[in-house]
Amino acid sequence: MKNQYQNKLAHLTDEEIEILIERYYNGDKNSILLKEYNIDIQSSFLLKTFPMKTHNNELCPFCNIPMFSHRKSKSSVSKEIIFCQECKHTLNDTYCKCEACIDRKNKEQEIREQEREIIDNINKNILMEEYLYDKNMPIDIEELDIRDKLYISALLRTALSEDLTDIKSLSSVLLTLAPTEEFRGKIISYLRSRKIIIFSPNTPVDSLVFNNDEIEQCRLFDTVFRLNVSQDEDDIKIENLLHLNVEENIDEELKLELWLEIGLYECVEFLYARMEEYNLPKNHIGEKTISSIKEALKEFSISQVYNFIWGASINASDFYKNSHVSKKHAVNTIAGTILRRSEKAIAENRETKKFGRDWNYPQTIISEVFFNNILKIGDEGFDSVINLKI
Numbered sequence: 001m002k003n004q005y006q007n008k009l010a011h012l013t014d015e016e017i018e019i020l021i022e023r024y025y026n027g028d029k030n031s032i033l034l035k036e037y038n039i040d041i042q043s044s045f046l047l048k049t050f051p052m053k054t055h056n057n058e059l060c061p062f063c064n065i066p067m068f069s070h071r072k073s074k075s076s077v078s079k080e081i082i083f084c085q086e087c088k089h090t091l092n093d094t095y096c097k098c099e100a101c102i103d104r105k106n107k108e109q110e111i112r113e114q115e116r117e118i119i120d121n122i123n124k125n126i127l128m129e130e131y132l133y134d135k136n137m138p139i140d141i142e143e144l145d146i147r148d149k150l151y152i153s154a155l156l157r158t159a160l161s162e163d164l165t166d167i168k169s170l171s172s173v174l175l176t177l178a179p180t181e182e183f184r185g186k187i188i189s190y191l192r193s194r195k196i197i198i199f200s201p202n203t204p205v206d207s208l209v210f211n212n213d214e215i216e217q218c219r220l221f222d223t224v225f226r227l228n229v230s231q232d233e234d235d236i237k238i239e240n241l242l243h244l245n246v247e248e249n250i251d252e253e254l255k256l257e258l259w260l261e262i263g264l265y266e267c268v269e270f271l272y273a274r275m276e277e278y279n280l281p282k283n284h285i286g287e288k289t290i291s292s293i294k295e296a297l298k299e300f301s302i303s304q305v306y307n308f309i310w311g312a313s314i315n316a317s318d319f320y321k322n323s324h325v326s327k328k329h330a331v332n333t334i335a336g337t338i339l340r341r342s343e344k345a346i347a348e349n350r351e352t353k354k355f356g357r358d359w360n361y362p363q364t365i366i367s368e369v370f371f372n373n374i375l376k377i378g379d380e381g382f383d384s385v386i387n388l389k390i
Helices: 014-025 030-036 043-049 099-135 146-159 181-193 234-242 252-277 287-297 302-323 327-331 334-347 365-374
Strands: 053-059 066-069 197-199 208-211 214-218 225-227
Touching: 014 030, 030 043, 099 197, 099 208, 099 214, 146 181, 146 234, 146 252, 146 365, 181 197, 181 225, 181 252, 225 234, 252 287, 252 302, 252 365, 287 302, 287 334, 302 327, 302 334
Parallel strands: none
Antiparallel strands: 053 066, 197 225, 208 214
16 A cells, blocks of 8 residues: 555656665665656655565564565664554564554453462462461460560550551551661561561461462561450450550569660661761661660760760761762761760760750650650650669
């Protein structure tokens, strides 16, 4: 089928047209070819007069007839598009819009969905079997220590569903369980390892990794859990842990350990925020910096250690800007700066200014539960040196 331009070659034989095309691609000027072959058309339209290129060695997979392509200009570097004139199928095109390709893709998608549904059903059965197995061996509420109760109370306050059944995935809730992703992951992993929380039947199977009919891994923050603690009445069990009100004697060493843990992660969260503000990579913060923060927390409050972190982050930023060192090198100076400033404050016996919380990083749920419900000291937990004498 010829277009309006190809009709301009009606006076030429097939052999003459082939020679014309060959001379065009060999570089002969359009103006010379138009004059010599008596073609009445503008010079720039000469290419459009050429018939499409036939690909006898490329048959349409649906129509079983030779395919075609439009002639490209002699200066073109674009990919040749080979298509079927009958059904419009395009060869080697992942996004071909011909009806046959669309129909084939729809059928392939339907098969994939059916296979996915079969796999999901198998995995849901595995999930349900594990849930029922764990549910038959619940943890006695009397066996929970203060760390267990603190972690689960904070988690319930953060993510307990309205019907008191599931602990929703952390990625789906607005409240913040704990400062830093590391601490949040630590809490979930700890409760899972103790079987205090177990997979809920409502857990999305795509948040789990299955291997040999077993759940091998899970994406901690996308997984739905359930409390696995035994007591006569489920609602009393939930209430006792959700509205934690500790009256019994608690091991003082464990109290101090939890205070230091929460204080450490609150300081690390503050340091991460400063790194983001100064465009410094937090992934270079390592054990040396963590150790310096821990040492400072032995003698100073969380709010005072914030002061040391603030100054150390400013120094690191200035060092990077003015000394032409790498960002990693600059971040590595933070540990030493915190240590020197805290030791100097101790040596000179001077009062260190207390910083307030960053408005962008309010107190987390686990911090509130620990200082308000367990220690019952409120904001003193943030502003006082870690000790139980207060």
